[in-house]
Amino acid sequence: xxxxxxxxxxxxxxxQLTSTxxxxxxxxxxALLFDAAKSTISEDISLLTEAFKQYGAGIIETVPGAAGxxxxxxxxxxxxxxxxxxxxxxxxxxxxxILPGGxxxxxxxxxxxxxxxxxxxxFATRFAAQHPDIVLTMETKGIPxxxxxxxxxxxxxxxxxxxxxAYEGSAVKINYVAGxxxxxxxxxxxxxRRAIAAGQRILIIDDFAKNxxxxxxxxxxxxxxxxxVIGVGVMVAAKELDLRINCDVCALAxxxxxxxxxxxxxVEGLHFES
Amino acid sequence: xxxxxxxxxxxxxxxQLTSTxxxxxxxxxxALLFDAAKSTISEDISLLTEAFKQYGAGIIETVPGAAGxxxxxxxxxxxxxxxxxxxxxxxxxxxxxILPGGxxxxxxxxxxxxxxxxxxxxFATRFAAQHPDIVLTMETKGIPxxxxxxxxxxxxxxxxxxxxxAYEGSAVKINYVAGxxxxxxxxxxxxxRRAIAAGQRILIIDDFAKNxxxxxxxxxxxxxxxxxVIGVGVMVAAKELDLRINCDVCALAxxxxxxxxxxxxxVEGLHFES
Numbered sequence: 087x088x089x090x091x092x093x094x095x096x097x098x099x100x101x102q103l104t105s106t107x108x109x110x111x112x113x114x115x116x117a118l119l120f121d122a123a124k125s126t127i128s129e130d131i132s133l134l135t136e137a138f139k140q141y142g143a144g145i146i147e148t149v150p151g152a153a154g155x156x157x158x159x160x161x162x163x164x165x166x167x168x169x170x171x172x173x174x175x176x177x178x179x180x181x182x183x184i185l186p187g188g189x190x191x192x193x194x195x196x197x198x199x200x201x202x203x204x205x206x207x208x209f210a211t212r213f214a215a216q217h218p219d220i221v222l223t224m225e226t227k228g229i230p231x232x233x234x235x236x237x238x239x240x241x242x243x244x245x246x247x248x249x250x251x252a253y254e255g256s257a258v259k260i261n262y263v264a265g266x267x268x269x270x271x272x273x274x275x276x277x278x279r280r281a282i283a284a285g286q287r288i289l290i291i292d293d294f295a296k297n298x299x300x301x302x303x304x305x306x307x308x309x310x311x312x313x314x315v316i317g318v319g320v321m322v323a324a325k326e327l328d329l330r331i332n333c334d335v336c337a338l339a340x341x342x343x344x345x346x347x348x349x350x351x352x353v354e355g356l357h358f359e360s
Numbered sequence: 361x362x363x364x365x366x367x368x369x370x371x372x373x374x375x376q377l378t379s380t381x382x383x384x385x386x387x388x389x390x391a392l393l394f395d396a397a398k399s400t401i402s403e404d405i406s407l408l409t410e411a412f413k414q415y416g417a418g419i420i421e422t423v424p425g426a427a428g429x430x431x432x433x434x435x436x437x438x439x440x441x442x443x444x445x446x447x448x449x450x451x452x453x454x455x456x457x458i459l460p461g462g463x464x465x466x467x468x469x470x471x472x473x474x475x476x477x478x479x480x481x482x483f484a485t486r487f488a489a490q491h492p493d494i495v496l497t498m499e500t501k502g503i504p505x506x507x508x509x510x511x512x513x514x515x516x517x518x519x520x521x522x523x524x525x526a527y528e529g530s531a532v533k534i535n536y537v538a539g540x541x542x543x544x545x546x547x548x549x550x551x552x553r554r555a556i557a558a559g560q561r562i563l564i565i566d567d568f569a570k571n572x573x574x575x576x577x578x579x580x581x582x583x584x585x586x587x588x589v590i591g592v593g594v595m596v597a598a599k600e601l602d603l604r605i606n607c608d609v610c611a612l613a614x615x616x617x618x619x620x621x622x623x624x625x626x627v628e629g630l631h632f633e634s
Contacts, residue, residue, distance in 0.1 A: 199511030237473030
């Protein structure tokens, strides 16, 4: 059998790590795949680690111990995060997104798979150090962003629903103040009991926050499960947003103005240090 | 400046192609990145194409023309698709998923980011040849699978809602027969008018189909937009499913039996040729 060349091994290991972020691969797995010595694979991985670092392609980490190996983390650098946020603001500032009643059409942005991936990478990079166990969102529009964040962090996604369904088993249901500040609009939010365990660290992700009613509701829901909210990531927040949740909050863009009659929208993006 | 080695170039190109499936990269882009001649990059890509093929790591295609370049398609081979389906069935056949009323708890499976990715890869592989323009699903549980399918195909995701929302603009709303065969349970389904253009080719993806009411509803909705449904992919279908839609239907698993009182569930997976 012909010996597999280093450039082929490195290319395939690169492919496999990139396509499975946060998943541990053993050196043995690659040694078997290429019929090579573990020391050879170990050298390949050192070179890969260096190359990924140099080109800002994410981080390859070595996990020690019996269940150890190597793991890929798709962390973004500030330059690529800034490009994504600038692109987001360019989209949001298009005047034909303004809808009657002072709403902004954003469904096409948040459910674009490639763009959702990039936003998920930002949230994952931003909150990785807080070691969340679960990403929580409320149906429907935030799901793609929450899923991509969870994927990049290598943790499960949990979706709160408006109503509990027969196919979810026993659930916790809460009432929360949605939308209006005066507390007149009360909605319900439910989550199946088996979705979150006590003590888990929750990262809340959503696409849009105006008064923060839904996010505050999710935090109260997490409380019912005796879980801890460690962070909140939203794609766009209204400038009047004031969450009153004691945790790390990150909004990628802030909406300063939205006027249907004059067709004006002004969204400003987050600035990353360059 | 030190010349970048072939193994580093190949590893980084591999990383970039894998992390952006279906996105065209020009040779020029890589030539600039590594300060190398286009002929050198072209050789790197030939070697990569061969290596990816040999290890079943997906397909690297060359797109000719002025807007051409190389593009990565995350197509799965039969062996890895079979592993995913077998794993799916192992999960679904766990007796503690059976809920009162003869329902099966599957939310944790369909919203697991890594598993949703693998299922999305199967649907993308299965339907790529029909060249869909859009993936369509109905909220809520099918969204992660539909998003990952859309991502692997490099096309947008569109999400139908139960009710139209102010932040979606003008919408088309239909009534459809949900759940029961006798037609007594009629639900509504809406989709914003700007989501689909006439003539587009639609791939419907959902997590579960019992009588096929929701899927038939989505096909009727696509009709209202003068779009064509080219295929339907579901994760689990009940054995009595009979869609009566004239298109390519693919269910990854079939539920033969589900009995709450005796705690019996029998799910059988699709078989791929080996």
